[in-house]
Amino acid sequence: MKDQLQQQLSTILAELQYPPVDVIFDKPKVDAHGDLTTNVAMMLAKAVGKNPRQVAQSIVEKLKIDDSFLSAVEIAGPGFINFRFAKSYVVESAKKILREHSSFGRTDAGSGKKTNLEWVSANPTGLLHAGHGRQVLLGQVIGNLLEWTGHTVTREYYFNNAGNQMRTLAESIYSRYRQELGDEYPFPEEGYKGEYIVDIAKEIIAQKGDSLKSVDGDKSYFQKYGEEWCFKRIKETLARLNVKHDVFYNEDTLYSTGKISEVIEEFKKKDLAYDSEGAVWFRATKFGADKDRVIVKSTGEPTYRLPDIAYHREKFRRGFELIVDIFGADHIATIPDVLNGVQALGYDTKDVKVIIHQMVSFVNGDEIVKMSKRNAKTYTLDDLIDEVGVDAVAYFFVMRSVGTHLEFDIALAKEQSDKNPVYYLQYAHARIASILRHAETEHINVNDIAAMMANTDFSLIREKEEIDLLKKLLEFPELVQNCALSFEPHRLTTYLREVAETFHRFYHEHRVINDDKQLMQSRLTVCLMTKIVIANGCRILSVSCPEKM
Secondary structure (H helix, E strand, C coil): CHHHHHHHHHHHHHHCCCCCCCCCEECCCCHHHCCEEECHHHHHHHHHCCCHHHHHHHHHHHCCCCCCCEEEEEEECCCEEEEEECHHHHHHHHHHHHHHHHHCCCCCCCCCCEEEEECCCCCCCCCCEHHHHHHHHHHHHHHHHHHHCCCEEEEEEEECCCCHHHHHHHHHHHHHHHHHCCCCCCCCCCCCCCHHHHHHHHHHHHHHCCCCCCCCCCCHHHHHHHHHHHHHHHHHHHHHCCCCCCEEEECHHHHHCCHHHHHHHHHHHCCCEEEECCEEEECHHHHCCCCCEEEECCCCCECCHHHHHHHHHHHHHCCCCEEEEEEEHHHCCCHHHHHHHHHHCCCCHHHEEEEEECCEEEEECCEEECCCCCCCCCCEHHHHHHHHCHHHHHHHCCCCCCCCCEEEEHHHHHCCCCCCHHHHHHHHHHHHHHHHHHHHHCCCCCCCHHHHHHHCCHHHCCCHHHHHHHHHHHCHHHHHHHHHHHCCCHHHHHHHHHHHHHHHHHHHHCCCCCCCHHHHHHHHHHHHHHHHHHHHHHHHHCCCCCCCC
16 A cells, blocks of 8 residues: 555656655554655655645645545645545455465565574573573564565574583582482582572483592583583473574584684784783774773683674674574673674674663562572573463563563463453454354355455445454554564564454444345455454464464
8 A cells, every 4th residue: 555655656756856755654643634644745845945735735736546546635734645545445455365365464575685593592501591581582573574574584593512601510410419419519609509400410310320429520421411401401492482493503613613713813914903911802992992802811711702703704604694683681781892893804784683682570460580590499481381371471572672671470471361462362363263163154164265255245344443454454564574674573462452452343343243144244254354364463473373262
């Protein structure tokens, strides 16, 4: 709809010899102002030396108003041009929902762009706690949105199974191993205190008995066993949420293949790195930073910045045209340095999109739920799934903007009422499914799309609530595209709730199953269109659509 209007207005501006401008349409906040509005006349007024309303009038006079397309065009306020679509045009456009069915909403905005999406990337030192859920589901939905808009997406998990954290894991497991054998053995001060460490120790005892007591100095077995145990559980948790990664990239390969040394050498060749106080520094000040950054400590251990720079360089070398990283707010300090480092290596950082999400807190009634991998009492992502279900987890974690703090209300997520947004959405889908099942008793095969289209008298779809619902459904492809391009998946949850609300208004105002067979057929078709859009939206959100509730 916008495309057709845009083409017409662009042609008119050229005929009037007005300066070329981007014709932007918005949806009016007040229904009485029509379906679309543009401020193009106000944008042009100064350049053409006319009053905005005069400019608007000159445009409207040239507009060929086809009543099968537009029912009204009005000039409002200081010079807005408002458009209202003809009911017949809305209905005709909505047939596309039936034709495309499970593909309705897909676009080619990404044009096959080779895209790398990296998220989760938790090191294998423990279970995924409930707080990880926000990043897990954000990445899942963003990946789906990118695919629905034509991007070729590689889903990637980056991890490190070396360094201090892994040594601490090994020492924690070994300590519990000795303690489970009855020894008074000290637990490391910074060790991982979760119950899972005891579980790992018990497994080792079941397999090895006390044969490993003497390896106090060499804990490599405990580290390897712990890493594999943790990674297995992480992957199992992700699988419960239908999250799958195509690539698991080990940070250690950057060292073993010489990529880290290569980056340091290149920086030094470009006079972007230097040695001082026993450490290696990156000249971040050349890129606007307040001070240079250490990339290799005096101990010889690199800081997070260096392997991250090398890793992103490898992404570019692997041919990715768009690189998407999802991080928690605790990473915000190092991101500018990593991007500066990538730029210093000759890559365009506009092709790197970094999404920073704020933290999440959990409440259950009046109780605040706490979690920590180093605390003995950990509220895991599996615990959350067990308590509220996969669908509530998937929906609740993406229903707020990534830039805002998210409070996950466990009690609300468990509630089976209209207050629970995911329940409300699923109930709308189930209600439509029930209506369509009833239609089958009237010998209407709602699963035969061709027959539905052939047997429906679309001219009977004309009530305000029906037209409002179809207009809302027709927003879906553009909404999906905008969510993908802006990396704002929460807008999809808002939209789907609006679809459910608009459907319920239609359903309460107009009886679907009735004695007028032709009218019933037309309203069943509207119901089917709504079911298709809700189902497609839920697929993107990784939320199920029950046929019965």
